[in-house]
Amino acid sequence: MANAASGVAVSEECVARFQELRAGRAHRFVVFKIDDSLQRVVVDAVGPRDAGFDALTASLPADGCRYAVYDHDFTVGGGGAQAQQQGEVVEAPRSKIVFVAWAPATADVRSKMVYASSCEGFKKALDGVQVDLQATEPSELTLDVLREHAA
Amino acid sequence: MYGGDEVSAIVIDVGSYSCKAGYAGDDTPKAVFPSVVGSIEQTEGTDDSKPEKEGDSAPDSKNGAKPMDVDKAKTKRKLYVGQELEFRRDHMEVISPMKDGTVTDWDIVDNIWNHAFRRRLLINPEEHPMLIAEPSTNTAQQREKAAELMFENYKVPALFLAKNAVLTSFASGRATSLVVDSGGGSSVVSAVHDGFVLQKSVATSPVGGDFLTDCMMKSLESKGVVIRPRYSFKKLEISPGEYKIVDLDLPNTTESYRLYCMRAIASDIKESVCRVPDTAFDEVAYANVPTTSYELPDGQTIEVGADRFKIPDILFNPALSQTIPGVDGFSDSTSVRGLQRMVIDSVNRCDVDIRKELFSNILLSGGSSSILQLKERLEKEVLEESPQAARVKVMASGNSVERRFSVWIGGSILASLGSFQQMWFSKAEYEEHGVSYIQRKCP
Numbered sequence: 194m195a196n197a198a199s200g201v202a203v204s205e206e207c208v209a210r211f212q213e214l215r216a217g218r219a220h221r222f223v224v225f226k227i228d229d230s231l232q233r234v235v236v237d238a239v240g241p242r243d244a245g246f247d248a249l250t251a252s253l254p255a256d257g258c259r260y261a262v263y264d265h266d267f268t269v270g271g272g273g274a275q276a277q278q279q280g281e282v283v284e285a286p287r288s289k290i291v292f293v294a295w296a297p298a299t300a301d302v303r304s305k306m307v308y309a310s311s312c313e314g315f316k317k318a319l320d321g322v323q324v325d326l327q328a329t330e331p332s333e334l335t336l337d338v339l340r341e342h343a344a
Numbered sequence: 345m346y347g348g349d350e351v352s353a354i355v356i357d358v359g360s361y362s363c364k365a366g367y368a369g370d371d372t373p374k375a376v377f378p379s380v381v382g383s384i385e386q387t388e389g390t391d392d393s394k395p396e397k398e399g400d401s402a403p404d405s406k407n408g409a410k411p412m413d414v415d416k417a418k419t420k421r422k423l424y425v426g427q428e429l430e431f432r433r434d435h436m437e438v439i440s441p442m443k444d445g446t447v448t449d450w451d452i453v454d455n456i457w458n459h460a461f462r463r464r465l466l467i468n469p470e471e472h473p474m475l476i477a478e479p480s481t482n483t484a485q486q487r488e489k490a491a492e493l494m495f496e497n498y499k500v501p502a503l504f505l506a507k508n509a510v511l512t513s514f515a516s517g518r519a520t521s522l523v524v525d526s527g528g529g530s531s532v533v534s535a536v537h538d539g540f541v542l543q544k545s546v547a548t549s550p551v552g553g554d555f556l557t558d559c560m561m562k563s564l565e566s567k568g569v570v571i572r573p574r575y576s577f578k579k580l581e582i583s584p585g586e587y588k589i590v591d592l593d594l595p596n597t598t599e600s601y602r603l604y605c606m607r608a609i610a611s612d613i614k615e616s617v618c619r620v621p622d623t624a625f626d627e628v629a630y631a632n633v634p635t636t637s638y639e640l641p642d643g644q645t646i647e648v649g650a651d652r653f654k655i656p657d658i659l660f661n662p663a664l665s666q667t668i669p670g671v672d673g674f675s676d677s678t679s680v681r682g683l684q685r686m687v688i689d690s691v692n693r694c695d696v697d698i699r700k701e702l703f704s705n706i707l708l709s710g711g712s713s714s715i716l717q718l719k720e721r722l723e724k725e726v727l728e729e730s731p732q733a734a735r736v737k738v739m740a741s742g743n744s745v746e747r748r749f750s751v752w753i754g755g756s757i758l759a760s761l762g763s764f765q766q767m768w769f770s771k772a773e774y775e776e777h778g779v780s781y782i783q784r785k786c787p
Contacts, residue, residue, distance in 0.1 A: 195510070195519075195538060195539025195787070196506060196507050196510045196539060196541065196786060196787050197504075197506040197507065197510045197511060197514065197539065197754075197755075197758055197786075198539060198767065199758060199761055199763055199764055200761070200763040200764050200767045201763045202763065230762070231761055231762060231763065233763075258517060294518075294519060296516075296517025296518065297517075298517075298739075300517065302515055302753060302757070303757050305514070305516060305517030306514050306515050306517075306754055306757040306758060307757065307761065308517060309513065309514035309516075309517050309518055309519050310514045310539065310758055311763075312519040312538070312539065313519060313538045313539045325520075327518055327519065327520060329516075329518070329739075333704075
């Protein structure tokens, strides 16, 4: 448990949706929020498999904090100049589950504090997150930034 | 587990310059007062100094700190906390409980806590859970000492020790960041990762607001400016609107009290006129900068020129202070680094994987972070010394209250959460497991 952790609980639905995304690959992303009574993390939105990263960023409020997980598909190999020289153009599909902590500068200090102090506890409840991303403005949450982190 | 969320918790942050105390859930601390106290040695019974102002006698008689002093027979001193310090008293020394950002005199801290609870917040500490903000540099022994005092002397029902850097980081919405806390007695850089302070990353320097204030004072003195503390003179109206300054002869005023009062003025000059230069300060280039005027309490007006830029630049280049006549050298000058160097060193002591994240989440907090252009300059300096791939970003809350009180505000929100009530280190747990359990409950 992190120092100064909030003790906010995690609803079972969060874990269930996350497992559907991870094991069942049923969703592209899941957005979570802390309920109004500031007691537990609940599911805010679920993105279908064919949704893209833009759909995720669109479902995050401009002035409110959220957590999200995103199943990031990408390929490795193939593109490298060295690999092409040697005639190996093998593209291997990969995927990584990215955890996003969204805390825009315009959100009020109370919600920033609650989200940040609950973050570690919530991440622990989701078993299988591979990449961490914290973002405070839209420029920190683009596909380029995501690729860089997942690499 | 402590289940008393119906009474509000108290949040207290004793910094090296000021003590911030208030009720959890409030936006700002109710009480903010100096962290230094006045002390009069009570060696002889006859030397019971009489307060020379009538206003003093009332607070003295019901001084809640008194019983504590009686207990400490060995020190035999009377301490004056908060507003009591504003009145000059014969033989009163001004002393601080801290050195380089950590507590060295627990008796003073005890008096400060007592003053905050009983005289300022008017609460009975036995009824309220306490959240104490502590510096990242606190040792295990210091944390246990604080917990022991709270449970034994104040009989608090529950306690939590939260790290300054973590509270600042959380209040900005980040679980991972590099916190640059430039306070009064010191500047501290700490990396926070997933809500933990990475102890090996913590870098400290004695260059904080107090040191800059001293530099300002010495520099003005070297230019012939005489700063008259407010207690040392009287203003007589000789004709309407025209005043004459009459110096008072108060031979029993201690040097430390005189300095304390002069520093208060020098500190205000600093806050009013200073601005961090865009690039490293250069004596020649700044020789002819326009001056800014400042009116001292005794009515004389001074002009501050290059010092406006030179003084804050000391944060980045501590050696610059040695060019000011009368400023003491550092006891170990090799370890005193500028802020930008501390940032780089701190990041480099962290795991390679998180360095990029730290560089792009540098948070500026503490009283000295209010100096104009500090954020911009720090960003520029760190950018020059950091690896090319790093995207350096320095942030400070746009709201000066949030910047100055970020630690307290973070603690206030945390301690008021319903879910946090299960996190307290309760009196029952203290009694069952002993004081060392604090290390488990508040890692």
